[in-house]
Amino acid sequence: MTAAHLAIVMPAYNEAEGISGFIDEIRQHVGPLVGQLTFVVADDRSTDATVAALQNIDDVRVEPQQVNRGHGPTALAAYRAGLALHPDLLVHVDGDGQFVGEDFARMLKAMESTGADVVHGVRHSRTDPWYRRTLTSAVGMLIALAAGRRVPDVNTPLRAYRPEALRMLLDAVPAEVLVPHVHFSLAEARSGFTVRYLSVRSIPRRGSSTSGTMWGGGVKALVPPPRLRQFANAALQEAWQLSLRPGAPLRSIRLENSRS
Template sequence: MKLSLIIPVYNEKENIDAFLSEVIEFCKSFSFPYEIIVVNDGSSDGTERILNDFKDEKVRIIHHKHNIGNGGAVKTGIRNAKGEYVIMIDGDGQHYPKDIARILEKLEEGYHLVVGARDSKSQASFFRAFGNFVYNKLASYVADFEIKDLTSGLRGARREVISKFLYMFPNGFSYPSTSTLAILKAGYSLCYVSIKTRKRKGKSKIRILKDGLKFFNIIAKITTLFSPMKIFFPVSLLLFVSAVLHFLYRYFVSGKYTLFTGILLLASIFTLLMGLISEQISTLYYKDIDTEND
């Protein structure tokens, strides 16, 4: 089978009927074998009943007994997928099904991960747009690669590649961030296609403050796993500069050397050593992935 389309759904009774019908109708234009996997993540608003009413041989419905999270639903979909390629698209109706073909086209060109990058007009609000801008810049620094949309819910990948990283995916909304950074830092290729989105019905499940902090936490974890010195070296340098400035201040003010200066200097050295050790561990991890690729 060539394509598995995965749609995670949670409490989308206002959107899922029309959206899934739209997806099914669009996919009829495909001339190759495909499947549509809808993962109901423990919905409690009647979404399950709506999904069970769909009778299409190309559609598989999987129900979680309780709510696990968007990332958990995606992982369930990928584990049950049979296609060479997997494309994930949110079930809230924001994305246009026609963009599925554009994602697939880039995957067939040889890219390991293809992400739909939303334009500025497609952002839900100014605060969401600003938050995504910050995430993108921070992730670009971590990955040494321009990240155009870290949190986009429309993305496709080679199933054999993305399956290697499922154990790293959190169950919440941070799975897009993790998949982007993990695949990039493991040496796989990434491509972006520009997309537009439409306004969804109902309220978004993402909470800016709570999930925003989770995104930063995920970026930090991925950084320490794949590029430890991106965090440890700046922290070490900051501590070293602080130690020097504190020494100069105390020397010219009182002419005395204080214990706090020494503590800052030792903290700088130990932080740098931790970064070097972590970098070696990261190299061993890369080696394991390269062995799997062979």
Template sequence: MKLSIVMPAYNEEESISETVDQIEAAFSKVNIEHEIFIVNDNSKDGTLKVLEALAQKYPAVKYETNLGPNGFGYAVRYGLERFSGDCVAVMMADLSDSPYDLIRYYTTMVEGNYDCVFGSRFIKGGKVIDYPWVKKIINRIANFIIRVVMRIKYNDTTNAFKLYKKEVIEGVKPILSPHFNLTIELPLKAIIRGYSYTVVPNSWTNRKYGVSKLKIKEMGSRYFFILVYCFVEKYFSRGDFKRK
């Protein structure tokens, strides 16, 4: 089963090489066919030149530039339309996600035949390193609200780092989110529409380079919109969108 990694990158010239080097170093120890599909989200720095060098260095690396519209959700959606694997993970370009966690996701999916594998940083075995405390408080409140509204036990829906089989990505379309609210749209739709999933611990490390693209003030209403959309689908659509 081929694994694709979709990685949005906007102005990540400082971190993208190290991120890819770490992934390739980890995957050199296991026998997993994979591709790293990097979406250059119209970067204004030297990201594109770095990607050209990475594609020369590693056969698994492929990249394209998303000319627009731009934004985290648009970039991920661009990659989700073009990856070639049987399953796909969304992974950050800023060294925050561990490739060893991704290998665990993949082996868990294969061994358990799950449709999705979700990570949680807030269960036994999970950890966060250098997480800004304001963001952590907002994260915990947001995930609590999602759990209550959607009546699910999963406690880290906003965690972008997840693995889906290809048929799940097809099954949750149309994907609406243009921004970071995509991180909750994909898993909530997968759960509502009846795809199987399991949760494993994962780690998260704050970026070493650059600045975070997540602007909390701008995202609140957008997360709320997607949450309401998923709530309405779950309780009022009479199962019209459930997998057949």
């Protein structure tokens, strides 16, 4: 057994087509490894049947958000709702289901065998549009310069945390932050966290609807949609203010007694 209680948290927006099947697949692979498994879905005011698809499932808790706030704030809300359950380990993944269940089991086993504070799932075979892959690479280069070393897949949404490490990161970022995982990756690299990186498979979003992505533009867009271009500009300004500039608040995080 890798954990007495595992919380798996998901931000979701219009994922009715695939989210329950995704949860079933994760449960199949990680259920035998933990004593108790709880899924926490932070729903970002979906306009489809996402919430209805998750009702009456014993191990799923749905946390509807008061207003639609986008991916970053909803991810943070999911993290906080998961921590409130006092789990031994916590895993974050987006509700669009772009991962396979067996990799969740591999992450838990890596957490147990290495004693890491955090395990990142590093995506291979990504099927996202070219501009999203390019944006991730560009941000990764910026973070490498700031951290003094390369951070693989800096914005990956698949992450396993020990609660004490996650609390320190959550306490350092505002609730409305746009790119929490970029800030987390940089703080982890700078601040004494023991981080392990695990190659995981990336698959297309589960569901055919183009309205389900939290990033805008749908799954078949050939050029960056306006919403994503605006988001990228705002995210870069946020990264400078919170993580990159001299005296930025996230530069002061230090995790004591990290694992080797």
